Amino acid sequence: MDLNSSSLKLGETATITAVNLDEIPLKLLEMGCLPGNKITLLQVAPFGDPLYFNVNDSHVAIRLETAKEISIQKEL
Amino acid sequence: MNANPIKVTLIGNPNVGKTSVFNDLTGLNQQVGNYPGITVEKKQGVCKLSDSIKAKIIDLPGTYSLNASSIDENVVIELLLNKNDEDFPDVAVVVTEVENLKRNLLLFTQIKDLEIPTILVINMADRMALKGIELDISILEKELKTKIALISSRKKIGIDHLKDLILNYKNLSTEPCLNASSIDPDYFNNLRRAFPNQLLYKLWLVITQDVNFLNLERNEIKSSFTKSHSDLKRLQQKETIKRYQFINDTLKLGQKIDSSKATDIRAKIDRVLTHKIFGYVIFFGVLMLIFQFLFDWSSIPMEFIDETFANFSSIAKQQLPAGEFTNLISEGIIPGIGGIVIFIPQIAFLFLFISVLEESGYMSRVVFLMDKIMRKFGLSGKSIVPLISGTACAIPAIMSARNIENWKERLITILVTPFTTCSARLPVYAILISLIIPEKRLFGFLSLQGLTLMALYLLGFGMAVFSAYLLNKYLKLSCKSYFVVEMPGYKIPMIKNVGLNVLEKTKAFVTGAGKIILALSVILWYLGSHGLSADFNNAEQIITQQNKSKTISAEEFENQVNAYKLENSYIGYIGKAIEPAIRPLGYDWKIGIAVVSSFAAREVFVGTLATIYSVGSHSEEETTIKNRMAAEVHPETGKKIFNFATGISLLLFYAFAMQCISTLAIVKKETNSWKWPMVQLVFMSGFAYITALIAYQILK
Numbered sequence: 030m031d032l033n034s035s036s037l038k039l040g041e042t043a044t045i046t047a048v049n050l051d052e053i054p055l056k057l058l059e060m061g062c063l064p065g066n067k068i069t070l071l072q073v074a075p076f077g078d079p080l081y082f083n084v085n086d087s088h089v090a091i092r093l094e095t096a097k098e099i100s101i102q103k104e105l
Numbered sequence: 106m107n108a109n110p111i112k113v114t115l116i117g118n119p120n121v122g123k124t125s126v127f128n129d130l131t132g133l134n135q136q137v138g139n140y141p142g143i144t145v146e147k148k149q150g151v152c153k154l155s156d157s158i159k160a161k162i163i164d165l166p167g168t169y170s171l172n173a174s175s176i177d178e179n180v181v182i183e184l185l186l187n188k189n190d191e192d193f194p195d196v197a198v199v200v201t202e203v204e205n206l207k208r209n210l211l212l213f214t215q216i217k218d219l220e221i222p223t224i225l226v227i228n229m230a231d232r233m234a235l236k237g238i239e240l241d242i243s244i245l246e247k248e249l250k251t252k253i254a255l256i257s258s259r260k261k262i263g264i265d266h267l268k269d270l271i272l273n274y275k276n277l278s279t280e281p282c283l284n285a286s287s288i289d290p291d292y293f294n295n296l297r298r299a300f301p302n303q304l305l306y307k308l309w310l311v312i313t314q315d316v317n318f319l320n321l322e323r324n325e326i327k328s329s330f331t332k333s334h335s336d337l338k339r340l341q342q343k344e345t346i347k348r349y350q351f352i353n354d355t356l357k358l359g360q361k362i363d364s365s366k367a368t369d370i371r372a373k374i375d376r377v378l379t380h381k382i383f384g385y386v387i388f389f390g391v392l393m394l395i396f397q398f399l400f401d402w403s404s405i406p407m408e409f410i411d412e413t414f415a416n417f418s419s420i421a422k423q424q425l426p427a428g429e430f431t432n433l434i435s436e437g438i439i440p441g442i443g444g445i446v447i448f449i450p451q452i453a454f455l456f457l458f459i460s461v462l463e464e465s466g467y468m469s470r471v472v473f474l475m476d477k478i479m480r481k482f483g484l485s486g487k488s489i490v491p492l493i494s495g496t497a498c499a500i501p502a503i504m505s506a507r508n509i510e511n512w513k514e515r516l517i518t519i520l521v522t523p524f525t526t527c528s529a530r531l532p533v534y535a536i537l538i539s540l541i542i543p544e545k546r547l548f549g550f551l552s553l554q555g556l557t558l559m560a561l562y563l564l565g566f567g568m569a570v571f572s573a574y575l576l577n578k579y580l581k582l583s584c585k586s587y588f589v590v591e592m593p594g595y596k597i598p599m600i601k602n603v604g605l606n607v608l609e610k611t612k613a614f615v616t617g618a619g620k621i622i623l624a625l626s627v628i629l630w631y632l633g634s635h636g637l638s639a640d641f642n643n644a645e646q647i648i649t650q651q652n653k654s655k656t657i658s659a660e661e662f663e664n665q666v667n668a669y670k671l672e673n674s675y676i677g678y679i680g681k682a683i684e685p686a687i688r689p690l691g692y693d694w695k696i697g698i699a700v701v702s703s704f705a706a707r708e709v710f711v712g713t714l715a716t717i718y719s720v721g722s723h724s725e726e727e728t729t730i731k732n733r734m735a736a737e738v739h740p741e742t743g744k745k746i747f748n749f750a751t752g753i754s755l756l757l758f759y760a761f762a763m764q765c766i767s768t769l770a771i772v773k774k775e776t777n778s779w780k781w782p783m784v785q786l787v788f789m790s791g792f793a794y795i796t797a798l799i800a801y802q803i804l805k
Binding site for chain 1: 169170172174205207208211335338339341342345346349371372375376379381384385469472473474476477478486510587588589590591592593594
């Protein structure tokens, strides 16, 4: 099953496996949203969007549609 | 000896305390200007390094990397790529902060690739213990091929060390930290062969960005080395990964984090401030507090200023010899300057709040909280900042829309921001409301006049949101929706930073908008006190003739002369010419003049009416204008001019009309075309005219 970062639960951490380069802005890559790095869901805004993550120790909020373009693998 | 100053540029990510470092280095020796042709702020200052050597310090806009995504960031690359620029740095100071060192170093490795002598500042050293972080500076200096200044601007530590490093910048290594070209060796080798005299990383930046590159024909490189957008991005991703590998390896050697010692206050505060109920309650509370300050408590210094300038006017009139020049000073220049100074308390309070909200990190949480709601109307969470700032002045508000990444959302924000009620409309509302709304209280405590004022604010905000909704529906622009908001750690705002920011913004208001207001009051005074015809010049005789049959007091006589003069002055002619267009709205030619002249700045409305109704400036100016306005009757019908219908019609007109010339100018600058300001002008003014027309025709 293909998981993306929007399927994380609050406080849950996973590893990024791939990002869709056509949809993910360079700025986000530069903040550390890159394959191999850890991503944790910290907060969800009211109405479920945007999402507030800790990616590679950067604290950043992105919209749901962007979060869906970040594939992850949950830790077992 | 006075050697040339050392040229220093400060570069860094947003939220690393770069401005604090700049303030520490330069103190009050700083100036804020604009880069030529664009509205990006250029901050520079002077720092004394030793008895004979000074440094000229430029604070570049905050940027996450050398890959620009906004005009603010473009400024950074343009300067760093252009060796011939007069501000090209002798030494670059990259500011980072201790908690986000990993991410901050990305920009540092890019700057190092440009082979400029570079100093690394690690700021907020006072938070190291709190976060359980230990740094081995000598290892980091060796790995990063630089000199490091560990600074805490809050605790005033390390600034002298930084000054020493700047003084000795010639000893710095210019060797890059890593070899980024290994991400695609063939491609970069070809590039190197084609342009042997150019720095490889520079070439790469030119290929990937839209920057001017003066000493190299951009098309020349583009044609042979261009790649598809997605290929470029793939390479950029590889490059970023490679840089992070290097940074991670370096930090493994030079940084120790004991997370058991770290306290995470951020998560606790976040849980409250972004809570789905408390979050909104707190935000609403903060807004209420701001409005309370802006519209209630700031009236105290404002009244004081108003009275002071009125006194100045009468003193000038009494003390100076009578004549044209004295009139210019007491009726044109002093009220003109007063019209600027009176807004200082509100502007200062507003920027005080905005900079506290931003410095503390709270603004990002508001953006996070509001994004989903705002998006329904084609706006972004980031539109909140312009819409709130718009209650002070649309000009800085429109500029603050710049950090909205998505062009469509940014454009809509720019277009609807002028609907929010700016502080300049406040005096207009205040006087009109006091004329037409009775001073009653609902249920004993809710002031009817206060409620009307609030309703007008809500009307402006509602109209902004509604037109955003329309624009979103009908504007056919397809843009990738990017929304990336950094959530910085919470910090107690530093008084020095907030103070300097308020000072600078207020100064910009006084010199920028102030000039227009002053110039306009002088022009109005001239047009109102000069006329062409014999009627104007012989006003005294004509009035004497008219009053032959009855005796009137000297004061009454003078008022009649002034009114007659005004009717026959230049401004009277202009007013009469536009009267047919505004009569259906219930306005006479005097109101018409005030409406037209207030297009230069809203607050001119009251001042113009004051001039037109020939009221001398007494200390209780506001009430005298008000009384005069209340007493004004229509010469033909004998009905009151400022009746309920006209008042409502005026209020609605001011609530919706395009506010002022300066707003149009800034929209032109920010959207880079005359199309959008013209759309705004026609739509807003047309809408204002029609609603005012309907309201008057129904109510009259």
